[in-house]
Amino acid sequence: MxxxxxxxxxxxxxxxxxxxxxxxxxxxxxxxxxxxxxxxxxxxxxxAPLSEDDLGVDVPSGLGERTLERIGDHRLGTMTEASDASSGPRFLDVLIAASVLACLSTLALPAIGELRREHARLFCANKLRQLGTAFGVYADQESERLPFIATGGPFNNAGCFAVQLKERHLLSSDAVLLCPSANNGVVHVPTFNEFLEATDRLAYVDHLRRQMGGSYGYSLGHMNRGHHAGAPLRQSARPVLSDRPPRTGDPLFVNSPNHEDAGQNVLFANGCVRWLPSRTYGCDEDLFVNDTDLIASGVNSDDTVIGTSESTPFPPDDF
Structure with a gap:
């Protein structure tokens, strides 16, 4: 020890x-x-001093009262702290508030998402109107005709409409061809000379053909008495430009992938822009394939087909 x-x-x-x-x-x-x-x-x-009754020390006057007062103050402070604690947020209050916020979020987030999508659709429609204005100026110079897609040669893809607009300085910038809601949207509109000089580099030509139309597709024209006619004349109520059609590699999309398959903005030859929730319009006309279910020029003047930038008026097997 x-x-x-x-x-x-x-x-x-x-x-x-x-x-x-x-x-x-x-x-x-x-x-x-x-x-x-x-x-x-x-x-x-x-x-030994602890056992003595009188230690010879005078007790200060009022010590007992002051001691009791301090004890009372301490108890009051403890009660005040308890009151403050009880007046603060309790667990149940926090739980209820969190539940209310969760419910509001569940209701608000879809609405916010829909507002964003609607804003993107309106922004996209505004870009199509700008392109419609450019088409109008082009038509003034070409006897009411819109950009023509050739049936052969290097300028036989739908995206060449953008090259023709650029050559006439009718594009404010290449960016006008990008839909704001298109994922990974890329555009590069070459000049005539740049495109012609690249014809011996097939991979680069294919790259340009896919990108020159940006996020949009253009009319592949139609057949008229065995001959190919270009895009509809201005003032026609036929579609001429729209959000990009789904490509062969887009099996999950029925409508344009620009707007998550919800539909597509369409510019008509008369300058009108409409939102179509379905790829069909008019008398069940399909916007993206002709009456024989091909991505090719329409079989007649009532059969309009919008093709992706690299699409041609005739399938490769027809050449």
């Missing part, structure tokens, strides 16, 4: 606060150990 533990036992012995068996053990140890008996007397002398 250490001296500190011995002293504690001795103090307990002197104050008669030990258990009977502990007290007996101390007495047996005191009989055997003279040093412990000597230490007992030292401890007795140290604690």
């Amino acid at each position: 250490t001296r500190e533990s011995d002293d504690l036992d001795l103090i307990g012995y002197l104050l008669n606060s030990l258990e009977p068996d502990e007290e007996q053990a101390i007495e047996e140890q005191l009989e055997r150990d003279p040093a412990l008996r000597e230490r007992l007397e030292e401890v007795r002398a140290l604690i």
Whole structure:
């Protein structure tokens, strides 16, 4: 045992606060150990003042009242803290608030998403109107005709309408050909010379043909008495430009992928822009294939087909 533990036992012995068996053990140890008996007397002398009734110290006046007052203040402070804690947000309150916010989010997020999609559709329609204005200026210079897609040669793809507009400085920028909601939209409209100089580099030509139309598709024209006619004349109520049709590699899309298959904006030859939630229009005319279900020029003047930038008026097997 250490001296500190011995002293504690001795103090307990002197104050008669030990258990009977502990007290007996101390007495047996005191009989055997003279040093412990000597230490007992030292401890007795140290604690002797505690047994005196009068310590010779005057108690300050009002000590009792001040002590009670401090105790009262402490209790009041404890009650105030408890009151403050109870007035704060409880777990149940927080849980209810979180539930309400979750419900509001469930209702609001779809509405916000729909507003964003609607904004993108309107922005897209505005771009088509800009292109419609460019077509109008072109038609003024070409006896009411819109850009013509050839049936052969390097300029036989639908996206060449953009090259023709660019050559006449009718495109404010290539970016007007990008739908704001099209994913990974890329556009590069070459000049006539740039395109002609690239004809011996087939891979680059294919790259240009896919990109020159941007996010939009153009009319592949129609057949007229065995001959290919170009896009409809201005003032016609036939479609001439629309959001890009789904490509062969877009099997999940029925409508244009520009707007997540929700539909497509369509520019008509008379300058009108309409949102079509389905690729069919008029008397069940399909916007993206002709009456024989081919991505090719229409079989007659009432059969209009919008092709992707790289699409040609005739399927490759027809050449």
